Amino acid sequence: MLRTTLLVAGKDLRQRLRDRSALVIAFIAPFVLAAIIGLAFGGDDAFRASYAVADADRGPVAAGFTDGVLASPGLRDLVTVREVDPGEARALVDRGEVDAAFLLPAGLTASVQQGRPATVTVVEAGDNPIAGQVARSLAEAYAAELTATGLAVTTALDAAGRPATEAEARRLGERAAAGRLPVRLAEGQVGGRTIEAANYFGPSMAIFFLFFTVSFGARSVLAERQQGTMRRLLATAAPPGGVLAGKALAAFVLGTSSVLVMWLATTVVFGADWGDPVAVVALTVSSVLSAIGITALVVTVAKTDEQADGYSSLVVFTLALLGGNFVYLAQLPEALQRVSLLTPNGWALRGFVDLVADGGGLATVAVPVAVTLAIGLVTGALALHRARRMVLA
């Protein structure tokens, strides 16, 4: 059995390495596409924006926004802020010199102190919709925190029978700025943390193309049936399980190599950092196994190579779209973010993002590894059952 497995795996790998299109899919296309998408999302950073702030209030609540939010550690490296007059702010937006402008009206602090409504205006340029969306989110979140905190303070002060003092208003602004703001940019991008494009789209494209890379293993079973070599293999007393194991082994070697080469290439060329190497390898192995299991199951449903091709492409693209391979996961609507957890792509990407954003090692990716491994084992077992019947038919 082991001899058969190794011989078939060696033969399959030799065939794959002769196939130029297979090499492109495994090693070149993921890198090129990651570079293109990475550049489209802003080069080496996940996000850059320039904002103008027109502070007509000059009070502590406005300062809480400019100093506490826009200059916060999570944003200050990604956002350029220019303090300007209200009229100039709009002009800058019109000329496209900034992505958005915040207009903080006179009397903002006083309104908050007295518990009256106030309006913060956000003017968007439209050239960079993500920057505009982030600007709006920043303002809305700050306003929401002010409302929640301010109501409590106002109620307390009402009970005390006097309006808030200047010092109390400053503390209110500071508390609002320190609140759970969903807008430290990356919150809307990758689940609350900043992540460079190369660190996201490197693994993302590696996983996307991994499915195509490993699908050859299952499809070669169909091909061997069609060209008659499967009958000949079985006539040599090779156990069917050994033949199938050989094909899975070849797919595993090529799939793992593909992801590891992508890791190396994005690290060397883009300076990407995928995180702890042991955890990356664990996540790679479990992702490869899940891709092998799913593609094998899909292929065993097909009766011809053409059908297998069609089914595989449909499933791979669906999983990639739902799993967040083409956009930052956090940019998907919340419902789709939940749906992404039904895909191995979604889980694998979460693992890679966690590694980059949170650091840590195996423990950080334990759940994504376990889930993708489970998906691989379940679909692989079903595929093996169907493939044995297919081979012996």
Add this chain to the structure above:
Amino acid sequence: MDDGPVLWCKDLRKRFKERLAVDGVGFEVAPGETYGLLGPNGAGKTTTISMICGLLRRDGGEVTVAGASLDRDPGQVKAAIGYVPQDVALYPDLSGLENLRFWGRMYGLAGRELEDRVGATLEVVGLAERAGDKVAAYSGGMQRRLNIAAGLLHRPRLLVLDEPTAGVDPQSRNAILGNVEALGGEGVAVLYTTHYMEEAERLCDRVGIIDQGRLVAEGTRRELVATVGERDRIELAATGDLAALAAAAAGLDGVDEAGVVAGGVHLVAGDGRRLLPRLLEAAEHAGAEVTSVELVEPDLEAVFLHLTGKALRD
């Protein structure tokens, strides 16, 4: 090595849903013997050899190859068989050499022995010069020859060839038939399926005629012809007294029928070749001059027609 048949099979049966594909087929093949399974497409030839090679589960029957039972020791049986499928079963993106090395390893060969066998087999099938080329670049005939080579590498006791010349040009067909003829001399038992009557007549020591899943007759060509009572036909083109010639011929021992036809005499006889000298002598005595002789001996096509009521290529 025992002296018994290399292949012995009995009462093989296989049903595909409502269709009985093989119904009680049994025969044996001795060392060095080439046994042909002759029948039209769909007669059950491939199903029969698939069961013998352990590639298809039998509904009934027994198979023994080189003394090993397929039921008890399928591994030993498969190791003793060289299987050459009907279609070219090779990897087109690998070279001829790489294909043979792979198939040799699958049959357990390794190292020096593998290299020696691969080299020798390439010589036998005349592909040594093109061994490094991808199989996809081979002609159809070359692919067929390599297809056979892959089944010969491990020097099997029984070589099973499933219509190995289907769709092959005449030159390559000749080369393939030459290869198969040589195997008998080396003591290899050959089971050869075909629907080409000429191939069966040229190659096979014995022939089994199969139709609709049943082995309807088997034996040497002469035995089969005798079994069905087929006779030789002789067409004599002659001038002179044709009626006297016909009467003289009818009186010869072994002649069943003789009659005058346009430009000559038509005869039916048991053994035309033996009869010819006496026939020419009788013509001379009858005052007729024979200008040409055509002897038509009954072939397996005629036997098949007689046994099944249809032609081989129906």
